[in-house]
Amino acid sequence: MTTITHLINGEHISSERTADVYNPSTGEVIHRVALADCATVQQAIDAAQAAYPAWRKTPAAKRAQIMFRFKQLLEANEARIAQLISLEHGKTLEDAAGELKRGIENVEFACAAPEILKGEYSRNVGPNIDAWSDFQPLGVVAGITPFNFPAMVPLWMYPLAIVCGNCFILKPSERDPSSTLLIAELLLEAGLPKGVMSVVHGDKEAVDALIEAPQVKALSFVGSTSIAEYIYSEGTKRGKRVQALGGAKNHAVLMPDADLDNTVNALMGAAYGSCGERCMAISVAVCVGEQIADALVQKLVPQIQGLKIGAGTNTGLDMGPLVTAAARDRVTGYIDAGVAAGAELVVDGRGLSVPGNETGFFLGGTLFDKVSPEMSIYTDEIFGPVLCIVRVDSLEQAMQLINDHEYGNGTCIFTRDGESARLFCDEIEVGMVGVNVPLPVPVAYHSFGGWKRSLFGDLHAYGPDGVRFYTKRKAITQRWPQRASHEAAQFAFPSNG
Secondary structure, eight states: OOEEOEEETTEEEOOSOEEEEEETTTTEEEEEEEOOOHHHHHHHHHHHHHHHHHHHHSOHHHHHHHHHHHHHHHHHTHHHHHHHHHHHHOOOHHHHHHHHHHHHHHHHHHTTHHHHTOOEEEEEEETTEEEEEEEEEOSEEEEEOOSSOTTHHHHHHHHHHHHTTOEEEEEOOSSSOHHHHHHHHHHHHTTOOTTSEEEOOOSHHHHHHHHHOTTEEEEEEESOHHHHHHHHHHHHHTTOEEEEEOOOOEEEEEOTTSOHHHHHHHHHHHHHGGGGOOTTOEEEEEEESHHHHHHHHHHHHHHHHTOOBOOTTSSSOSBOOOSSHHHHHHHHHHHHHHHHHTOEEEEOOTTOOOTTOTTSOOOOOEEEESOOTTSHHHHSOOOSSEEEEEEESSHHHHHHHHHHSSEESEEEEEOSOHHHHHHHHHHOOOSEEEESOSSOOOOTTSOBOOEETTEESSSOBSHHHHHHHTEEEEEEEEEOOOTTOOOOOOOSOOOOO
16 A cells, blocks of 8 residues: 655655545545654755745746746646545546646746736835835745645645745645645646745644744645634744635525526535535525525425435546545534424435445435524534525525624625625625625635635735735835935934925
8 A cells, every 4th residue: 555755855755654545435545644743844844944045036937937837737637636636535527627727727827926026116205215115935834725625725825825935835634635745746847946845744743843833934724713713823823924714604695586597506516516525615595585495495406316426536427425434424413413403304415325335435415494593504514515595584684694604705696686786795794705606716816715714814815815925025215315415414204295
């Protein structure tokens, strides 16, 4: 059985401690992955520090050329990367390929390094005085990424951090590490100098080592809210810049005038795609009025019952397994709790057996109706293929539900009415909003991030906020007085008046 190693300073490094990597479609252990201790993490930090002075001085255009080659290599290896994602995560091949494509968009944005790193210049702000500002790198920075997007989320982080002149240490999820490691190897093949990018696999020991290391100037994180809050608290306490994206409970509001057929198709993909293991998954449908709720249930049931579920590495499927047995059991527990709380279980996904993959971590699509806000299936992020329907009487009630929730990651409204859509966009307290768009994930040249307990930190991920996060602004004021001029000392605060 192969062991997936760390990648430090361009070399594959092993560790004494390891963890099992499963194929969730079969339940079998297929690899082992090395788990870093503090010394291994420090080895990556030392390599990054050694590489930083030369990399910082590398012209932005040359950094961008490496990203152009990296993009080409990612596209050439798409099928191979998607296969690894599907094998270890369980999502379908088509979903894995889509994830990679969205990650490549961030590489494309990073290719614009000479443009996005341009500073600002003002001439003659005072007598013979010019002023300008530029964006300078932080130094050694790190990213801690989740299992549900082993390709895309790391690509939110390190391409931009690297073209900004930083050196980067990635701590990916130990549940599905192979695709992440392959992509990092492709970046080295594209010409990135050794030490600029390292990958260390690990658990809490590796995370704490990155938090505690004074040489690491910034941390990016995507994962659960409890860990996001921990990393933000511990990182900022040590003076680090931290960007920690947490959990979500994303609502879709259905107005009575919604295009129901298109809405149902949108909800199916948003609720059950990737087995619901997305931080932008729609897990609550808020129906304004009994009529639209009844019609929605009637149309959803046959589609949920008809979901094509199987091993993610097969083609033509809608949904694969959950990532681990523990994840499956956790979601099953929420379904049990929903039934016990009195919600109406319309479609039950428990007990699903996939022929030929009976030992896989499968769960069928599940639908609850008449869910109320005090139920755990409403309040908690389930992170599985469970959609809850809540019935309200007005748009204002629907918006109050969303605004009262502790999470504020993503939301959407389905309507034909511009006034309703405008009110929703203006007044909803959520970071990413869709109008007839179920998964409003911003494109790479905007930025991704939620509100409330979905984000800890002031700056969102990737795009313009990503540039600001991975750089520090320096303002320079310069004066070259004329040779013949002699000015007296000034004791008043300087101004251009």
